[in-house]
Amino acid sequence: MSERSNLRLIVLGILIFSLFATLILRLFYLQVMEGDEYRAAAANNAVREVVEPAVRGLILDQAGRPLVSNRTSIVVTINRQELNQESEKKGNEVITRLAEILGTTSESISERLLPCGTEGAPKPPICWNGSTYQAVPVASDVDPQTALTIMEKRSEFAGVTAKLTAVREYGGPFEVNAAHILGYLGPVTEEQIAEQGQSDAYDRLRRTDTIGRSGLESYYDTQLRGKPSVTTLEVDTLGQVTATIDQKPAVSGDYLVSTIDAKLQSVVEEQLVAAVQRAQGQGYPGDSGAAVVVDVRNGQVLAMASYPTYDPGIWVDGVSQKQYKSLVKSDSLSSNATQGLFAPGSTYKVVSTAAAGKEGYSLYSDYQCPKKLTLGTQTFRNYESAAYGRISLAKALEVSCNTVFYGLADQMWEAAGGNDATRDSADPIADTASMFGFGSPTGIDLPGDSAGRVAGRAFKVQNWEAKRDTWCANAITGYPETRKTDPKLADYYTALDRENCADGFRWREGDALNAAIGQGDTTVTPLQMAMAYAAIANGGTVYEPKLVKAIIGADGKVIERVAPTVKSKLELPKSTINFLQKSLPGVTTDGSGETPFIGFPLNQIPVASKTGSAQVTGDKVSTSWFASYAPANKPRYAIVMMVTQGGTGSKTSGPSVRKIYEALFGVDGTSVNPNKSVLIGGAPSKELPVIRPDGTPVTPKGKMSGMVTAAGSN
């Protein structure tokens, strides 16, 4: 044999040897080095979960009427696994046939089958967010005839199933809307899945789950959702079940017993719209508003409305991109009652009064009420520049004399050091405001409760620290863009910023005066205002507002009674609270709140109130406020209503607040009949609703069920 042949045989041998060595090394790497990872993948491969969500708990009003219930809907689903076992042509035919009988296009079905994130898939919630093994819902509320056709022609609709599924039904008794209280459901988001972390608990959130995305549906989601039934199956590659590994039965979601009364809620919603219309009738925009009714003795919210609102039912079948955009544009998604921030105006004077009392100023002396107060170049005026001469503080509240409160604030500011005050000097009005609960979330059981802002020394410093860099930079550059067109304005801006840069942290006299009448940087939510007036009414306790008074099981067993929670106590001299309690009814009898209550039986039900017409920057119309509680001699309910760009508190909001009191107390003309109250028995029920064994609640009979008018809706 030739040398060449020998050599080449050796080369071939070495080549083969090295290939074998490669195989062994690779095998070692896969099996020994990375084995754990693959073992986990193998375990995952062979186990499938079949998940059936539990029946979601109902949300009942305080009398047991369902505010949110479940109804059944026929949902058509496609099992992609089964569909994919058909040839591509056959699969497409199934989709085309299905689109035809559902009256839609095959594209709109196909795009729902695409897993989110794959090429060409539409954005959530249209694309499929779930696992490959879960059937994809492609249509809901399908009529039974169509469903029957699908189920009978199994061969033509491979992988397609129609089944009854529970969906949420909003639109409760008396056609209440309560959209911002109840919230809505939506598909679980990637963030929520990530937040949950690695979990293999059977009741963990899954991508296919729908969960509460807002309102009570969101806040109490865990309780309402219950626990799904999960069957863990061992399957082979064809999806054929080889064994049942585990079976967890479903646990129905718990029911919420809300503090809301459906009938009262419907009245409040109606009256808020009426107030808005009243504003618009006066030629004002009246673009948004809110109304809150709370029980002053425990902080329970009996009714709460926000304008504008939306139909919560639109979320049930999935909202389209277009619908969502219009919702966002109309600003109706957030609640003005808990999230809207507004200047409180004169309703805030109770805070200034309380601060004066706390600081030892005499509440029973007389004070000058000139038509204006001048401070350097700035003039601080009364509403419509009215002057009342020397009047008592009570009278000053009644007629809402700004200059009296300017005077008091000025004294307090001087006492704290005036212009020489440091950052840590006293700030009685801001401190008192915080005591009333302003500047911090109320603690209501809803997501997205705004804190608002209390103008004061602390805020000024905080604000300065945040904006200082911008101010100082602008002071140097001098607004070059503006300067091109308007050098004077640029000069003005530059001077302003230079001043702000240097000592924008300072709590100036003008700031102090503005703060005393609820103007300037102070913003509050209507709910905060209601809780503050409730605190005056109950003698000094600021409660956390609650929308749920109990959580009960689907079997009616009480799981939790929500006890009233105290947020803070008004640390004021008793005399100060007494003074406010004695003075505020005067506003209704003899002051700015008198007009809307003419003819109201104030002798039987005295009403304590305070109006507000808060100025808004720009040329906007003032915010109409009406804050109140009643009966003033035995306080029970606090009502606050406001309408932005609505004019005065007395003209726009006042009349609606009166109507709500009439409904609450059963006022008919000048007579008071508790039996005519919208609340059954004239007061919120002390008992919890009864749940029948089938899970339905026992609701009030006849007209008070509220369902007569609601029938046929939706």
Place this chain on the structure above:
Amino acid sequence: MAKFSVRDRSDNSLVGAGSGSSRGNRGQGYWRDLDWILLVSGLALTILGSLLIWSASRADLASETDPHSYLKRHLINVVVAIALGYVASRLNYRWLRAYTPIIYGVSFFLLLLPFVPGIGVTVAGARAWIDLPGGLTLQPSEFMKIAIILMMAALLSEPQDIEDEPSGRDFLMALGAAALPICVILVQNDTGTVLVLGTVAISVIAVAGVRSRWLVALIGGSILSILLAIQLGLLKEYQVARLTSFISPEQDMGASAYNANQARIAIGGGGWFGTGLFEGPQTQGKFVPVNESDFIFTVSGEELGFLGSLVLILLLGVLLWRAAMIAWKADDQYGRLVATGVLAWLAFQTFENIGMTLGIMPITGIPLPLISAGGTSMMSVWIAIGLLQTVRLHEVRAAI
């Protein structure tokens, strides 16, 4: 067809003298002179393969009346294959060489049969099978592997005049003998077999000692034509996809990538010792496709673990070592080339088959020698082992 010289070089051997080759004790000499290591490792692999096939197929047939029917059919194939191997080992060297053109002709005829409608069967896209009565199928390309090796060996071992290397004419004829069936198999869409035959042809030509520049031209031309085929779109899209999907199986979830991924999960899950025979969840759950034939190594990986699979690979290594030694010691060019062809064939198939399940080679449909189910493959490999023994026996006798 060329007429071959049937002259056996050993006839001229100067070392031919000695005892022990008399007709009387020929049978006894046969058993004594066999390469026992080769035989035993072949038998061990066949038994191991049968166990793996048993494990893989019983899951498929769990619902059938006889879950062992597949194994039984396999065992019949094994018996036939070993018998054919024995016959091959008994062949007379001279006779074999003389009949090579006929063997080649018959094999080539069989290779064309899959094209005949009613006889040909398409499996996994390759029209490479023919139907036989009794529900049996035959893959003629398996026999073609042997025929090509024998033909090339015969052509390239023609006695040379002066130089100790094949002539250009012999080289071209050998090349043609390989190229003709390769083209037919290419048309049948059996890419895997084409790669095996290409490797075999190049190895045989190389070891035959052809001029280096011919060899370089041949290897370069092969690589170029593969690239050209891809470039010109001669390979269908799925063929390219199959060849490239092994690079990142997790991303592309097409069918072949799915196979690669599931195969890796099965093997990776095996660990040091495996789950034990019949206990692998990937295997028993049928997550890995065709795991009694092309993907049988996944069964070994999962159920026998690293150590069991190492034994399997080492057994194949021993088999190939014996083939290499037979080639090395062969006393004539013909024997060396036959052994080299068998060596290259089995080595490439082993590396490609195991490599694809480990994700380092593209997925092609070729069996793991002696392990995978598939009667024709089993028979052809055992015939090849028989031929190795023939070469060995010739060499031993020549050496005596």
